[in-house]
Amino acid sequence: MKKQGSYLKSPDLLPIAYKEKTIGTLGFSLMWVSMAVVLAAFAIGGAGVQSLSLGWVVLATIIGSVAIGLFVTIIGDIGIEHGLSFPVYMRAPFGTIGTHIPSIVRGLAASCWFGINTYFGATAMNGILNAMFEFNNWLICFFIFAILQLVNTALGIKAVERFTDLAAPVIIIISAWMYTTLSDQALAQGRGVWNWIESPVTGGAAITAFIVVIMSNMGFWATLAADIPSISRFIKAPKYEKNWVKRNKSALVGSVVALPLTQTFMVIIGGVSYIAVKNYDPVVALQEAASGFVLGILLLMVVFAQWSTNISANLIPAATIFSNVGGPKVPFWVGVMIAGIVGTLVQPWSLFNVIIPALLVIGGILSAIVGILFADYYLLRKRRVNVIELYEEQGQYQYFHGLNIAGLLSWIIGGASAYMLSTYSFVVGFLAGAACYYVLAKYWWFQKYKQAEIENPSDEAYLGITVGREWTIKTEAEIVPVQNDQPISVD
Numbered sequence: 001m002k003k004q005g006s007y008l009k010s011p012d013l014l015p016i017a018y019k020e021k022t023i024g025t026l027g028f029s030l031m032w033v034s035m036a037v038v039l040a041a042f043a044i045g046g047a048g049v050q051s052l053s054l055g056w057v058v059l060a061t062i063i064g065s066v067a068i069g070l071f072v073t074i075i076g077d078i079g080i081e082h083g084l085s086f087p088v089y090m091r092a093p094f095g096t097i098g099t100h101i102p103s104i105v106r107g108l109a110a111s112c113w114f115g116i117n118t119y120f121g122a123t124a125m126n127g128i129l130n131a132m133f134e135f136n137n138w139l140i141c142f143f144i145f146a147i148l149q150l151v152n153t154a155l156g157i158k159a160v161e162r163f164t165d166l167a168a169p170v171i172i173i174i175s176a177w178m179y180t181t182l183s184d185q186a187l188a189q190g191r192g193v194w195n196w197i198e199s200p201v202t203g204g205a206a207i208t209a210f211i212v213v214i215m216s217n218m219g220f221w222a223t224l225a226a227d228i229p230s231i232s233r234f235i236k237a238p239k240y241e242k243n244w245v246k247r248n249k250s251a252l253v254g255s256v257v258a259l260p261l262t263q264t265f266m267v268i269i270g271g272v273s274y275i276a277v278k279n280y281d282p283v284v285a286l287q288e289a290a291s292g293f294v295l296g297i298l299l300l301m302v303v304f305a306q307w308s309t310n311i312s313a314n315l316i317p318a319a320t321i322f323s324n325v326g327g328p329k330v331p332f333w334v335g336v337m338i339a340g341i342v343g344t345l346v347q348p349w350s351l352f353n354v355i356i357p358a359l360l361v362i363g364g365i366l367s368a369i370v371g372i373l374f375a376d377y378y379l380l381r382k383r384r385v386n387v388i389e390l391y392e393e394q395g396q397y398q399y400f401h402g403l404n405i406a407g408l409l410s411w412i413i414g415g416a417s418a419y420m421l422s423t424y425s426f427v428v429g430f431l432a433g434a435a436c437y438y439v440l441a442k443y444w445w446f447q448k449y450k451q452a453e454i455e456n457p458s459d460e461a462y463l464g465i466t467v468g469r470e471w472t473i474k475t476e477a478e479i480v481p482v483q484n485d486q487p488i489s490v491d
Contacts, residue, residue, distance in 0.1 A: 007393075008091075008096060008390070008391045008392070008393060009391050009473060009475050010323055010324065010326075010330070010331070011331070011475070012320065012323045012331060012332040012335075013085055013087070013088050013320070013323060013324055014391075014473050014475075015082060015083035015084055015233075015387060015464075015470070015471040015472070015473065016079075016083035016233040016234060017083070017470050018239065018465070018470050020083075020234065021083075021233070021234055021235060021236045021237065022234055022236070023231075023234045023235045023236060023250070024235075024236050024250060025236075025249065025250040025253050025254070028235055028250050028251065028253070028254035028258075029253055029254045029257070029258035030258075031231075031254065031308075031312050032254045032255065032258040032259045032262060033172070033258055033262045034305065034308030034309060034312065035224075035308065035309045035312045035313045036258075036259060036262035036263045036266055036309070037175075037262070037266055037305035037306070037308075037309055038113075038117060038120075038220070038266070038306075038309050038313075041217075041220070041263055041266035041267050041270060042266060042267075042269060042270030042273065042280045042281065043270060043280055044057075044061065044213060044216045044217060044220075044267050044270060045057060045061075045266070045267035045268060045269065045270025045271035045272075045273075045274065045280060046270045046271060046273060046274035046279070046280020047216075047280070048060070048061075048209070048213045048267070048271060049196070049197060049198065049271040049274055049275060050197075050198040050199055050274070051197065051198070051199055051200065051201045051205070051206070051209045052197065052201070052206065052209050052210060052213070053194065053195055053196075053197050054193055054194050054195075054196075054268065054271045054272070054275075055194055056206075056210060056213075057213055057267060057271055058264055058267065058268060060210050060211075060213035060214045060217070061213060061214075061217050061260075061263060061264045061267045062260055062264055063214050064213065064214035064215065064216070064217030064218045065217050065218075065221070065259055065260040065263040065264065066256060066260045067214075067218060068217065068218040068221040068222070068225055068259075068426075069221075069255035069256040069257075069259045069260055070255070070256060071218075071225045071370055071430075072221065072224060072225045072228050072251075072255040072259070073248055073251045073252050073255045073256060074374060074378075075225055075226065075228050075229065075370060075373050075374065075377075076228040076229060076231075076232035076235070076248065076251045076255070077232075077244070077247075077248055077251075077377075077383070078229040078232070078373070078377055079228065079229030079230065079231070079232030079233030079234075079235070080232050080233070080235055080237045080247065080248060080251065080465065081247075081383060081463065081464045081465055081466060082233075082385055082387055082464040082465075082471060083233045083464065083465075083470070083471060084229055084233060084385075084387065084390070084471075085227075085229055085230040085233060085320050085324070086103070086106070086226065086227030086228070086229045086230045086317065086320065086321070087099055087100075087103045087227075087230075087320060087321050087324035087325075088324065088390055088391075089229055089373070089377075089385070089390070090102065090103055090373075091390050091397045092376055092377075092381070092385065092390065092397055092404075093372050093373065093375075093376040093404055093406075093407040093437065093441075094403070094404050094407040094408065094411075095397060095398065095399045095400075095402045095403040095404040095407070096393060096395075096397055096398055096399075096402045097401065097402025097403055098399075098402060098403040098404050098407060098408055099324070100324075100325050101408070102369050102411060103321045103324060103325065104321065104325060105365070105366075106223060106226055106227055106317065106318075106321060106366065106369070107317070107318045107321035107322055107325075107339070108318075108342060109223055109362055109366070110223060110227075110313070110314040110315070110317050110318035110321075110339065111314070111318050111338075111339045111340075111342035111343040111346070112342070112343060112346050112348065112351070113223070113310075113313070113314045113343075114149075114310050114314040114315055114318065114339055114340065114343035115342075115343030115344055115346055115347075115348030115351075116343075116348040116351055117306045117309055117310045117314065118142060118145055118146050118149065118306065118310060118343065118348065119138075119142060119348045119349045120281075120283070120302075120306050121145050121302065121303045121305075121306030121307060121310075122138050122139075122141040122142040122144075122145045122146075123138055123141075123283050124283050124299040124300075124302035124303050124306075125138075125141040125144070125145055125299070125303050126138040126141045127283060127286075127287060127295070127299045128296050128299045128300060128303075129141070131291075131292070131295055131296055131299075132296060142344075142349075143344075145303070145306075145307075146340055146343070146344065147340075148307070149307055149310050149311060149315065149340075150315070150336055150337060150339075150340045152307070152311060153310075153311050153315040153316060153319065153336045154332070154333040154336045154337075170301045170304050170305070173301065174298055174301035174302065174305070175265055175266070175269055177298065178269050178272075178273075178285070178286065178298075179265075179268065179269060179272060182269070182272045182273055182275075182276040182277075182285055183272055183276075185276040185277070185288075186272060186275045186276040189276070191275050191276070193271070193272050193275050193276075196275050198274075208423060211423055211424065212423060215363065215423065215424060215425050215426055215427075216363075217263060217267075218363060218367075218426040219362060219363020219364070219367075219425060219426055220363065221259070222362070222363040222364075222366040222367050222370065222426055223313075223317075223362070223366055224313055224317070225366070225367075225370050226366050226369045226370050226373065227317045227320075227321070230316060230317050230320045230321075231312065231316060231317070232251055235250050235251055236250060237249075237250065237465055238465075239465055239468045240466065240467070240468050241465075241466065242466055247465070247466065273285040276288075283299065283302060286298050286299060286302070314339070314343075315336055315339050315340075318335065318336075318338075318339035318342075319332050319333075319335030319336040319338070319339055320332070320335065321335070322334075322335035322338045322339065323335040357422075361418075361419060361422060361425065363418075363425050363426050363429070364415065364417075364418025364419055364422060364425030364426060364428065364429040365415040365418060365419070365429065366429070367414070367418060367425065367426040367427075367428075367429030367430045367433070368410070368411050368413075368414025368415045368417075368418060368429040368430065368432060368433030369411060369414075369433065370429075370430055370433070371410075371414055371429065371430040371431060371432065371433030371434030371435075371437070372407055372410050372411060372414070372433045372434065372437045374430075374434050375433075375434040375435075375437045375438040375441070376407075376437065376441070379434075379438055380438065380441060380442060380446070380451075380454060381451070381453050381454060381462075382453075382457060383463065383466075384453040384454075384457060384458070384459065384461075384462030384463055385453060385462055385464075386451070386452045386453050386462055387462075387464070387471040387473075388471070388473065389452070391473045396449065396450070396451060396452060399445075399449050400449075404441075404445065404449075405445065406437060406440035406441040406444060406445035406446075407437060407441070409436065409440060410432075410433050410436035410437035410440060411433060413432055413433070413436045414428075414429045414430075414432040414433025414434075414436060415429060415433075417429065417432040418432070
C-alpha cells in the first residue's frame with residue numbers, strides 16, 4: 001500500500017544537495033539582468049514621467065528596487081540555508097494543505113506574467129517577420145514563442161542558466177542603443193528627457209506620485225520576493241559560514257546591485273520611450289526609431305530578453321508550485337506546461353491597461369506573505385527548521401487538518417490592509433502580515449501545536465548549510481520491510 005504523506009515528497013520538491021547548487025555570483029547577477037527586462041518596468045517609467053521628471057522617477061526606482069532587493073535576499077536565505085523551495089517551506093507558516101492556497105495565488109500571478117511577457121516578445125517576433133517576409137500574425141508568433149520557452153524551461157535549471165548567460169549581454173546592448181536613439185529623437189522634438197514632464201504635479205500630489213513609483217517597483221518584484229527560495233536553493237554558498245552577509249554574498253550582489261541597476265535602466269528606457277513617441281512600449285518605439293536590418297536585430301534582442309525573464313521569474317516558480325500541489329503525479333515539466341496553459345487562457349494581450357494598478361494590489365497581497373515568511377523564519381524559528389517534518393503528512397506542520405490558521409488569518413489581514421492603503425501597498429502588507437503572524441503564532445497557535453525547533457532551539461539539529469548539513473528525505477523507494485512487516489528507513 002502506498003505510504004500516506006508521500007504526495008509531499010515529489011522528487012522536484014526535495015531539498016537541493018550541496019553539489020546541485022550550481023549558480024554562482026556572476027550567474028545570479030546575469031540572471032537578474034535578464035529577468036529585469038519586462039513590460040512592467042517600461043510601464044513604470046512611462047507612467048512616472050507623466051507627472052514627475054525622469055530624475056525623480058529614477059530616484060524612486062533606485063529606492064524601491066534596492067529595498068525589494070533586500071527583501072528578496074532576506075527571504076532567499078531559506079533556499080540557501082536549507083535547500084528548500086517556496087511551496088515546501090510554506091508548509092511551516094500555512095500547513096501541509098494550507099500552503100496550496102497562497103502558493104496557487106503566486107503560481108497564477110506568475111503564469112499571468114508569463115503570458116504578458118510572451119505577448120510582448122511575440123509582437124517583437126511579429127515585427128521581425130513582417131519586416132523580412134511581410135508576415136503579420138502576432139497570435140501565431142505568440143504560440144510559437146510560448147512553446148519555445150516552455151520546452152527550454154522543462155529542460156531544467158542548467159539550461160535556464162545557460163540561456164540567461166547569453167541573454168544578459170544582449171539586453172545591455174539593446175538598452176544602450178535604445179537610450180541613445182530615443183533620447184536623440186525626443187531632443188529633436190524639443191523634449192529634453194531629463195526635464196520634460198507631461199503633466200507636472202506639486203506638493204502632496206508629487207509626493208504621492210513619487211511613492212507610487214517606489215511601490216510599483218516593489219510590487220512587481222514582490223512575487224519573486226515571496227518565492228525566491230525556489231531559485232536561491234540553487235545558489236552556491238560556503239558551508240559552515242555563520243556570517244549571514246558572507247553566506248548570502250552571491251544573492252546580495254544579484255538582488256541589491258544587479259537588480260537595481262538593471263531595473264533603473266529599464267525604467268529610464270520606458271520613460272524615454274514615452275517622451276519620444278508617447279508610448280512606453282519599446283517595440284513601438286523601436287519601430288519608429290529604426291528600420292531594416294537594424295530594426296530586425298533590435299527586435300530579436302527584445303525576444304531574447306522576454307524569453308530569459310519568463311524562464312527565471314515566472315515559469316520556474318509557477319511550475320514548482322503546481323508540482324507541489326499535484327504531488328509526484330505532477331512532475332516539474334508538467335507544472336511548466338500548466339503555467340503555459342494558464343498564461344495563455346488569461347488572454348494577456350488584454351491586460352496592458354491595468355499593469356500599474358495591478359502591481360500595487362498584487363504587490364500588497366504578496367507582501368503579506370513575505371512578512372509572514374520573515375516572521376516565521378527569522379523571528380520565531382530563528383532560521384532553524386525541522387525539515388524532515390515538512391515532508392510528513394502527520395508531522396508537526398500538519399496542524400489542524402493541514403491548516404495553520406494563524407498564517408491564513410495573517411495573510412487575510414495583511415492583504416486586506418495593503419489593498420485599503422494601496423499607495424503604500426508593499427510596506428503595509430509586509431508589516432501587517434508579519435505583526436499579525438508573530439502575535440497569533442507565538443501566543444496562540446504554537447501554544448497549541450508545539451514546534452520542535454522552537455521548543456529545542458538547537459543549531460546542530462535544525463540548521464542546514466551553516467552547520468554543514470545537507471537535508472536528506474527518505475522516499476518510498478528507500479523504505480524496506482523488516483521483521484514483523486514494519487518498515488524502516490534505509491540509512
